[in-house]
Amino acid sequence: AQTVTQSQPEMSVQEAETVTLSCTYDTSESDYYLFWYKQPPSRQMILVIRQEAYKQQNATENRFSVNFQKAAKSFSLKISDSQLGDAAMYFCAYRSAIQSGGGADGLTFGKGTHLIIQP
Amino acid sequence: ETGVTQSPTHLIKTRGQQVTLRCSSQSGHNTVSWYQQALGQGPQFIFQYYREEENGRGNFPPRFSGLQFPNYSSELNVNALELDDSALYLCASRSGLLVHEQYFGPGTRLTVT
Numbered sequence: 001a002q003t004v005t006q007s008q009p010e011m012s013v014q015e016a017e018t019v020t021l022s023c024t025y026d027t028s029e030s031d032y033y034l035f036w037y038k039q040p041p042s043r044q045m046i047l048v049i050r051q052e053a054y055k056q057q058n059a060t061e062n063r064f065s066v067n068f069q070k071a072a073k074s075f076s077l078k079i080s081d082s083q084l085g086d087a088a089m090y091f092c093a094y095r096s097a098i099q100s101g102g103g104a105d106g107l108t109f110g111k112g113t114h115l116i117i118q119p
Numbered sequence: 120e121t122g123v124t125q126s127p128t129h130l131i132k133t134r135g136q137q138v139t140l141r142c143s144s145q146s147g148h149n150t151v152s153w154y155q156q157a158l159g160q161g162p163q164f165i166f167q168y169y170r171e172e173e174n175g176r177g178n179f180p181p182r183f184s185g186l187q188f189p190n191y192s193s194e195l196n197v198n199a200l201e202l203d204d205s206a207l208y209l210c211a212s213r214s215g216l217l218v219h220e221q222y223f224g225p226g227t228r229l230t231v232t
Contacts, residue, residue, distance in 0.1 A: 004161075033219050043207060045162075045223035091161050099216050105175030106152055106164025107221075 002027045002094050006110035013082050014118045020067075021077045021113045023092030031097035034068065034075045035107065040088040048090070051075065053097070079115075087117045122146065123212050123224035131230045132200050140195045140227045142210035150174075150216055151193045153185060156207040156226070168193055169216055197229075205231045 003026045013019035025034070036048040051059045051068050058066050063083075067076045079086055093107040122145035132138050144151050150169045154162035164177035168187035182198040191212070197204055207228050213221040 035219075037223075042225065043209075044225045045209065045211070047220060047222075050219065093161075095219060099175070105167055105216075106154070106177055107162070108164070109161030111159070111161050 002029075002032075002096070002108045004092050004094050004108050004110040006092055006113050008113045009111075010114040010116065012116040012118060013079075015082055015084060017082055018078060018080045019082055019115065021079075021090050021092075021115070023075045023077070023110060025073050025075065025092070025094050025108075027073070027094065027096075029096055029098070033095045033097060034066075035093040035095070036064070036066070036075075036077045037091045037093060037109075038086075038088045039091060039112070045091070049077065082117050084117050084119060087115055089114050123210065123222050125208075125210055125224040125227050127227060128225070129228035129230070131232060134200055134202060134231055136200050137196065137198045138200060138229060140197075140208050140210075140229070142193045142195070142212075142224055144191045144193070144210075144212035145222050148212035148214050148222070149191050150213045150218070150221075151187060151191065152211045152213075152221065153193075153195045154209040154211065155179075155204075156209060157203075158206070162209055165195070174216070200231045202231050205229060 034051045038046045063080045089112045092110040124143045152167040153165040156162040166176040171187045187193040207226045209226045211221040211223045
């Protein structure tokens, strides 16, 4: 079974600065997808960024980018020019590329990192 | 807003009772997944439905069951509620099994006393 580990329960950053959230995962599969989700106090999960394991190029979405290290099984999220609206819980998630009708069909989440933005 | 809605927003039940939670998928989405998120934890996959059939299940007992209707709305039913069932229940919809971007609803907060 796959596992996702987020070792930083909480991170704090000054507004306009850059912060990096860490995520490591364990899998024996070679093809999979990785995601970062944001969950604000409103509770609704919002997809921030997605990375396909077969792509070497790191995904980027505006101020959000990832550092995907497949051999190290590491998938960190960098937020540049932090804004007050970025404050939320951030979850790293894994999904197998093979849909077999079992438990691996769903997303496997880490425990999350609470990001605080200091004004 | 993702277009995925859930009802009720929150509810309180007593141990041993049964509960039904509802999810309305985004238009055109035929695949729905349900997750349980305990306080301070990441969501855990319960099961998913594709075109009204269960297609994928996580490590949850049979007292967690579901339905998906022809309009792709869905229900999560939990029988014989236990205190540990207290959690936020999230549903997420997407437009097919091979589509990886899924849209989450705001969740239902269930408290079991």
